[in-house]
Amino acid sequence: MGMTMTQKILAAHCGEKHVEAGQIILADVDLVLGNDITTPVAINEFNKAGCTGVYDQNKVVFVMDHFTPNKDIKAAEQCKQMRDFAREKGFAHHCFDVGEVGVEHALLPERGMVIPGDLVIGADSHTCTYGALSAFSTGVGSTDMAAAMATGKVWLKVPSAIKFNLTGKLNKHVYGKDVILHILGMIGVDGALYKSMEFAGEGVSALSMSDRLCIANMAIECGAKNGIFPVDEKTLEYVYARTKRTPVVYKADPDAVYERVIDIDLSAVRQTVAFPHLPENARTFDEIPDIPIDQVVIGSCTNGRLEDLIIAADILRGKKVAKGVRCIVIPATQKIYLEAMEMGLLKDFVEAGCAVSTPTCGPCLGGHMGVLAKGERCVATTNRNFVGRMGHPESEVYLASPAVAAASAIAGKIAPAE
Amino acid sequence: MNIKGTVIKYGDNVDTDVIIPARYLNTSDEKELAAHCMEDLDRTFVTRVRPGDIMVAGTNFGCGSSREHAPLAIKTSGIACVAAKSFARIFYRNAINIGLPIIECDTDAIDEGDTLEIDFDKGELHNLTKNTTAKFAPFPPFLQDIIKAGGLLKSIGGGK
Ligand code: SF4
Numbered sequence: 001m002g003m004t005m006t007q008k009i010l011a012a013h014c015g016e017k018h019v020e021a022g023q024i025i026l027a028d029v030d031l032v033l034g035n036d037i038t039t040p041v042a043i044n045e046f047n048k049a050g051c052t053g054v055y056d057q058n059k060v061v062f063v064m065d066h067f068t069p070n071k072d073i074k075a076a077e078q079c080k081q082m083r084d085f086a087r088e089k090g091f092a093h094h095c096f097d098v099g100e101v102g103v104e105h106a107l108l109p110e111r112g113m114v115i116p117g118d119l120v121i122g123a124d125s126h127t128c129t130y131g132a133l134s135a136f137s138t139g140v141g142s143t144d145m146a147a148a149m150a151t152g153k154v155w156l157k158v159p160s161a162i163k164f165n166l167t168g169k170l171n172k173h174v175y176g177k178d179v180i181l182h183i184l185g186m187i188g189v190d191g192a193l194y195k196s197m198e199f200a201g202e203g204v205s206a207l208s209m210s211d212r213l214c215i216a217n218m219a220i221e222c223g224a225k226n227g228i229f230p231v232d233e234k235t236l237e238y239v240y241a242r243t244k245r246t247p248v249v250y251k252a253d254p255d256a257v258y259e260r261v262i263d264i265d266l267s268a269v270r271q272t273v274a275f276p277h278l279p280e281n282a283r284t285f286d287e288i289p290d291i292p293i294d295q296v297v298i299g300s301c302t303n304g305r306l307e308d309l310i311i312a313a314d315i316l317r318g319k320k321v322a323k324g325v326r327c328i329v330i331p332a333t334q335k336i337y338l339e340a341m342e343m344g345l346l347k348d349f350v351e352a353g354c355a356v357s358t359p360t361c362g363p364c365l366g367g368h369m370g371v372l373a374k375g376e377r378c379v380a381t382t383n384r385n386f387v388g389r390m391g392h393p394e395s396e397v398y399l400a401s402p403a404v405a406a407a408s409a410i411a412g413k414i415a416p417a418e
Numbered sequence: 419m420n421i422k423g424t425v426i427k428y429g430d431n432v433d434t435d436v437i438i439p440a441r442y443l444n445t446s447d448e449k450e451l452a453a454h455c456m457e458d459l460d461r462t463f464v465t466r467v468r469p470g471d472i473m474v475a476g477t478n479f480g481c482g483s484s485r486e487h488a489p490l491a492i493k494t495s496g497i498a499c500v501a502a503k504s505f506a507r508i509f510y511r512n513a514i515n516i517g518l519p520i521i522e523c524d525t526d527a528i529d530e531g532d533t534l535e536i537d538f539d540k541g542e543l544h545n546l547t548k549n550t551t552a553k554f555a556p557f558p559p560f561l562q563d564i565i566k567a568g569g570l571l572k573s574i575g576g577g578k
C-alpha cells in the first residue's frame with residue numbers, strides 16, 4: 001500500500017521503510033520551536049524532569065512574539081526566563097528578541113530555517129504553516145516541546161489524509177485566505193480532525209508561496225494535524241534564496257490511500273469572510289448584509305507578509321480609513337517592516353490613517369495593541385474568530401484577506417475589494 | 419482505575435480561548451489559570467465545580483491554540499476526566515502528556531448533573547442516573563505507558 005507525502009516524511013524520520021495510518025512512532029525532530037506563552041511552561045517541565053542540556057543547540061528556536069514588546073511585568077518575566085535559559089544552554093543565537101523578532105511562522109520561513117523534507121514541531125498550533133515549504137510540521141504542547149528539547153524526539157500518531165486536488169487559477173482580488181476560508185466552509189472546523197490535508201494538482205503551481213503559507217497556516221482550523229504542499233520550482237526558488245541546506249523532496253506514492261479526495265476549482269473561489277465565532281462560518285459577499293465595523297487588523301502569521309502589505313497598500317493608497325474605524329497594520333517581521341518602508345507602503349498606510357505597529361502577535365490573540373471592547377466588531381486578516389479571541393467575550397471578529405480588510409477599513413463596513 | 423463524579427456539560431467546539439482566555443496567559447501558575455477556567459463560556463464554572471466532577475462535551479473539544487494551560491486549568495480546577503465525542507488533536511496529546519484523563523465516546527445522552535462512573539481499564543462509562551452504559555476504546559499501549567509513568571517527561575526518564 002502506498003504512502004502519502006506526510007507518511008513518507010514520517011517514515012524517513014523514524015527509520016522505517018513503511019508507516020501506516022494509526023501507527024504510533026517516535027520520530028527525530030529537525031527543529032523545535034516555542035514562543036513566549038508556551039516556552040515558560042516547557043522550561044518548567046524541562047527543569048522539573050531533571051533535564052540539563054538541549055539535544056542540539058542549532059535545532060531549538062525561541063521566538064518571543066506574543067506579548068512583546070513586553071506588555072506588562074508578567075510578560076517581561078516570561079521573556080526573561082526564556083532569554084536566560086537560551087543563554088545558559090548555549091543557543092542565544094536562536095532566541096529571537098525585540099529588534100530582530102517577527103511573528104514566528106513568518107520568521108522561520110523567511111530565515112530559511114525550514115526546508116522541504118524537514119520534521120518540525122512547535123509549541124504553537126500554527127506550526128503547521130511550514131507545510132507550505134513541503135515539510136511535515138505540526139503544533140504540540142509545552143510538555144512535548146520540553147521532551148523534544150531534551151531528546152530530539154516526539155511521539156506521533158501517523159495520520160491518514162484528505163487530498164485536495166486544485167485546478168484553475170485565482171481571480172483578481174482572490175487569495176490564499178479566500179481558498180482556505182472556502183475549504184473551512186465546506187468541511188468545517190473538525191473536517192480534517194487528526195488528518196493531513198495534502199494539496200495537489202496543477203492548481204498548486206499557480207499559487208504564490210505567500211498564498212501557500214496562508215493556506216497551510218489555517219490547516220489547524222480544520223482540525224488537521226498538518227497541511228502540506230508538493231515541492232515545485234517556486235518552493236525551490238524560495239528555499240534556495242534563504243538557506244544553503246539541501247532540501248529533500250518527498251512525493252506521495254501514486255497508490256497512496258486517501259480518506260477522501262476533494263476537488264477545488266480555484267477560479268470558482270470568491271472573496272470570502274468568516275463570521276463569528278468559528279472560522280467555518282464562511283460567507284461570500286452575496287450573503288453579507290451591511291455590517292458596520294470598529295477596527296481592522298492587517299497582520300499575523302496568516303497574512304502579515306510583504307505580499308499581504310502590498311495588497312492592502314494598493315487599496316488604501318490615496319484613500320482614507322473611515323472615521324470611527326481604527327486600522328492597525330502589523331508587518332510580521334523586521335525584514336518585512338524594512339521592505340515595506342523602502343517600498344513606501346508604510347507611508348501609504350500612515351497617510352490613509354492607519355496605525356503601523358512593530359512586529360508582534362498583539363491583537364491577534366487579544367493580547368495587546370488593539371484589544372476590542374464589548375460589542376465592537378473587527379475585520380482581521382488573522383486566523384481565529386472564537387469568542388473573546390480579540391478582547392471582550394461580546395466582541396466580534398470577521399476573518400478575511402488583506403484585500404477585504406483594506407476595503408472594509410475605507411468603507412467602514414465589511415466590503416469586498418473592487 | 420475507576421472514578422465516579424457529577425457531570426458539567428458543554429456543547430461542540432469548545433475552544434482553548436474560552437477554556438483559558440489569552441489575557442491570562444502571561445502566567446503559567448496553575449492555580450491562577452484554574453481561577454479563570456471556562457470564564458468566557460460559563461462564568462459560574464469556577465464557583466460550582468467540585469473536585470471529582472466530570473466535564474462532558476460534544477465534538478472537537480479543545481480546538482484552537484496549543485496552550486497546555488487549557489488542560490492544566492481544567493485539571494487544576496478539580497475535573498477528574500473529560501469525556502467528549504472527539505477532541506482536537508493538540509488538546510488530546512497535551513491532556514495525555516500532563517496526565518488529565520480523557521475519553522472519547524458518544525456523549526449525546528449524558529445531561530448536566532448526571533452521575534457517571536468510568537472504568538478506564540474495561541473502557542466503560544456507566545451513567546448511574548440514566549442506568550445506561552457506553553463503551554470507549556482504551557488508549558494504545560504506548561500512550562498507556564506515558565499515563566502510567568505519570569506523564570511524558572517521566573516516561574522518557576529525564577533526558578540528558
Ligand atoms: S499571529 Fe496570531 S495565530 Fe499567529 S502565532 Fe501569533 S497569536 Fe498565533
